[in-house]
Amino acid sequence: MIPEIGHYALVLSLVVALVQSVIPMIGANRGDAAWMELARPAAVAQFLLVAIAFSALTHAYVVSDFSVLNVVENSHSAKPLIYKISGVWGNHEGSMLLWVLILAVFGAAVAAFGDSLPPSLLARTLAVQAMIAAGFLLFVLGTSNPFMRVDPPPLDGADLNPLLQDPGLAFHPPFLYLGYVGFSIAFSFAVAALIEGRIDPAWARWVRPWTLAAWSALTVGIALGSWWAYYTLGWGGWWFWDPVENASLLPWLAGTALLHSAIVVEKRDALKAWTVLLAIVAFSLSLIGTFLVRSGVLTSVHAFAVDPARGVFILVLLTIAIGGSLALYAWRAPVLKAGGLFQPISREGALILNNLLLSTATATVLVGTLYPIFLDALDAGKVSVGPPFFNATFIPLMLPLVVAMGIGPMLAWKRGDLLGALGRLKLAALVTAAVGLATYYFRSGGPVMAVVGMAVAAWAIAAAIDELAGRIGLGRLPPGESLRRAARLPGAAWGTALAHAGVGIAIAGMTGSGAWMTERIQYLAPGEQIGIAGTQVRFDEVIRVDGANYVADRGVFSVLSDDGRVVGQLFPERRRFLVSQRVITHSAIRTTGLADLYIALGDPAGEDRPDAWTVRVYHHPLVPWIWIGCVVMALGGVVSLSDRRFRVGAPARRRAVAPGIAGAEPTPATRGGV
Amino acid sequence: MTRKRRRLTLLGLALLGLFTATALVLTALEDNLVFFFSPSDLVAGGFEGQRIRLGGLVEPGSVQRGGDGVTATFSVTDTAHTVAVTFTGLLPDLFREGQGVVAEGRFGPDGVFRATDVLAKHDENYMPPEVDDALRRAGHPDQVAADETAVLEARP
Known part of the structure; x- marks a missing residue:
């Protein structure tokens, strides 16, 4: 019933x-x-x-x-x-x-x-x-x-x-969908505004909180998916440039661009047509992602069922939604009046650079994701576009973005002072150089790109802190006054700093694990030891455990200190699920916050060595920072949401009446945002 | 700055972005495209040194593990032809004899395919489309059909 x-x-x-x-x-x-x-x-x-x-x-x-x-x-x-x-x-x-x-x-x-x-x-x-x-x-x-x-x-x-x-994957879809589908609101607002033929700063102020909420949820959703891949697939990879991952990254990139361009609409009444286009594109990419993932054109854990009728249905929906909204855009966008003027070196200019780089990156990822599908559809051969393609296109676009990310918030609206901004970033530049040099010195054989990665990460974090410190007058004003200022600082300012620092933290994690990951795979019998990254690990035994719906071989591993004491234990499992009879590796991770020790239990060795097992031990430096960084980014989004300006009913169309105000003196209140 | 000049600057920047992206994409595509082949496609040879993807079924009885615990050799078949593969690293949980597999790597001088990545399907009921296609082209749709029925019958 x-x-x-x-x-x-x-x-x-x-x-x-x-x-x-x-x-x-x-x-x-x-x-x-x-x-x-x-x-x-x-x-x-x-x-x-x-x-x-x-x-x-x-x-x-x-x-x-x-x-x-x-x-x-x-x-x-x-x-x-x-x-x-x-x-x-x-x-x-x-x-x-x-x-x-x-x-x-x-x-x-x-x-x-x-x-x-x-x-x-x-x-x-x-x-x-x-x-x-x-x-x-x-x-x-x-x-x-x-x-x-x-x-x-x-x-x-x-x-x-x-x-x-798996707990990570249990919550991955709801968060991902909150983000994916959340962009529908920005889309609906954009289409409605096109029909109305009118977009003003108030419109941006209504759209921004929804976009922020969706973006924060999407960030968490992507992080959960990547975390799941890290500890479930048994070798600690956290991003594969797999088409289904790209399907979630594409709306995230477009959504990030939208968040930033909506600020320009809100503060300066400019970039209106572009922002509307981004709102349409962000949700269109969500729809394309849904199509890719749900239609069965891709091979992955997400392709639950291959049913051509479903693929065709989503494709039709996709065509109507994207085609219709873009046609409406072509027809109505010229109605939108251009807004405030500004110099290239200004907050607006920096945000435009952000948008250019993000949308270019979106385009390259889209090409890499769709190219094999198009080739296949045209019967021109089966190809795959792997990580090397994305690393070669995506990273060169992200580096200038992160560098600009540190400078942008320091620039004033309308006409910025680049030298002044750089002057205020002296300390951040110093930290960056120090981290870069230290990485170069200690990198112990890692690739040269690692130096760039760590330096850029340090820059993002230091510049975010620098900017906050400047705002509250840390070191310049008495501590009490700084604290008072910090308390009065708008949520958007805290949010910006948090999100930007989160990017830096995540980059440090990605660089660290990419450059200095070490692995050992070998047969190990109980009582034997294996050493990795200066740590000795002893394989004690394998015991049989019963789970709710599986039986598992649980390995018992002891982490030894230099003098042979046991300082910790890890319990990786091989779980055989009773209904499907499938064996799943359940790895064990011991983290110090700076590095993960990661152990996965493989197959028993077989006849030659009846008591031995294949054991895979990894040392992943800095890898937890990837997810810490994502959480900090999402937190930035949430803190930004708490900003007074977004509170229901508070902002009337007041600013639309007097558009000049926002661009005048950058007082702490109007400087908030980004 | 006048509106016209600003628009021109923006347009110039956008074009620059587009140009950079196109250049990046084209160079990267040229170097990093990996084509997919079935064992029958490879009979003629001439693929030495080229990075390719090989797909088919893991031939039953062909999987052998080396004494070090990390090297495995197996054969990939599309029922018409087979290719010997060696792989050092860990095989996915779902790697099994008789199941679909995609291996990425290069042929060595000895004609053995050296895989750097081995992908198996994520789900029992799922056959990578490339492998399915390769099997059909090898003229053995029965194999595929039998496989599918077996899967269906296994469901309650």
């Missing part, structure tokens, strides 16, 4: 979405307040209905209702509760339902917090959001219905792919 309620609620939500996409749009064109007002209750109703559907499916998973096909194929009664729940989105149908749910969450949130928006803009935004929802609801109901029944129901299910039974 409950699955039918879920199915019915999903059908109803499609009806609501269809109404919501038509009536408020017509109302906004006619200026009919009652028709426009319909958008808000409709958005909330749509969310509630999809939430009912999602809860119904979750319920079926939790109680292991094996009369539902989706549960049979992806769950098992012996699975731990957390993986029963995460199993809901660990398959094609359920993950598309999560997609639609998050779409509805964002729509409802805009409806709930939209009091300060002009009624016509709100109505049109929610109508566009509902159009996307209607398209995807049709997709779910038509090709990927998760509520399909089986009769007679089997006794138990086929279990979830064991690779997905």
Whole structure:
């Protein structure tokens, strides 16, 4: 009964979405307040209905209702509760339902917090959001219905792919989707503004918090996915330039560009057409990512099912959404009036450089990702574009970006003083040089690029701190006054510094693990020792352990200090899942914060050495910094969100009336942001 | 700065970006494209030193592990032809005899394929499209069909 309620609620939500996409749009064109007002209750109703559907499916998973096909194929009664729940989105149908749910969450949130928006803009935004929802609801109901029944129901299910039974991956999809789908709001706002033919700083102020929220979630989502790859795949790789990873990186890059260009619209009323285009592109890339991942054109853990009908459906949706919005853009963008003037060396100029580099990087990653698919479609041969391509194109574009990232926030709006900014960055430059020299001296055989990487990372962190210190007058003013200033500093300023420092921390992690990772793979029998990066590790024994739905061989390893004392233990496992009979390596990691000791237990050696096992030991310097950096970046986004300016209802269209104010004297209040 | 000049500067910068990107992409593509071949494609030879991807099934009974625990040799087959492969490193969890595999690397002078990366599928029910295609082209769609049925039957 409950699955039918879920199915019915999903059908109803499609009806609501269809109404919501038509009536408020017509109302906004006619200026009919009652028709426009319909958008808000409709958005909330749509969310509630999809939430009912999602809860119904979750319920079926939790109680292991094996009369539902989706549960049979992806769950098992012996699975731990957390993986029963995460199993809901660990398959094609359920993950598309999560997609639609998050779409509805964002729509409802805009409806709930939209009091300060002009009624016509709100109505049109929610109508566009509902159009996307209607398209995807049709997709779910038509090709990927998760509520399909089986009769007679089997006794138990086929279990979830064991690779997905992991805490990191349980939360990876929800965060990723919050980001991916969150960009839909920026898209809807952009399309609505194009229809209105009007974009002003207030528009940017409404769009920015949603973009920030989506961007922060996407950052966490990508980090979780990469962390999962790091410890599950058994050798500590954290990024493979795999097309499915690129599919999440592309909207992130475009979203990062959008975040920054929206600042220019907000502060200076310039770059409007470009910002609208970025909003469209960011969500379009999310859609392309969904298509790549869900249509089965790619080989990966994400390609749950290969069904041509689904691929064609998403491709049609993609064409309508991207084609339609770009056509609307071509038609309406010339209406947008250009705004404030500025010199090339200025905050605006720096943000434009940021946008140029980010969009160029987006384009190169897109080319590398799609090229093999196009070649294949044209029957021109099967190729793969691997990490060397991306390293050769992406890194050269990121280096100047990070260098500029340190300088940009120091420049004033309209007309900046490059020498002055560089002067204030003396300390950061000194730190950079010191770190670069130290790396060069101690690099112990690592590549030369490592020096550049570490120096750039130091620059990003030091410049962020330098900028904050300058703002609160650290060392220049008495400590009490500095503290008072720090407390008064707008959230956006803290957010900027945090996010920029996070980039630096992540770069340090990437460089460190890329340049100085060491590995040892060999047969090891209990009692034997293996040394790596100056640490001795002793293989004690292998014991048999029973998990909820697997049995495991658990290796016991002791980390020894110089005088032979045991300072820590690691327990890597080989888990055999009982239902699918698949063996999964569960590596063990001991981290000091500066480096990871990583052990994975391989196969038993076999006849030659009956008691030995293949043991893989890795030393990954700085690798935890990658994820620390991502968390700091996301934290920056969240802190920025807390800025007073974004608070509901607080900013009226005041600034739009007097656009000159923002560009005048850079007082601490107006300097906030970026 | 006038509006016109600013627009020109922006346009110039954008073109510069586009140019850089194109240059980067073209050079990188030229050096780093890796083509995919099935064992039958490689019979003719002439691929020595070229970095390629080889796809097919791991021939049952062909997997041998070296005494050091890190070197493995196996054969990749598309049912019509086979290629001997050696790989030093760790094989993916899902690497199994009779299953689809993609190996990336180069042919050595002895005609043995030296893989630097071995990719196996992430999911039991999934066959890399390249491998599926290679098997079909080798004229043995039965093998693929039998495989698929076996998988379907294994499901409850």
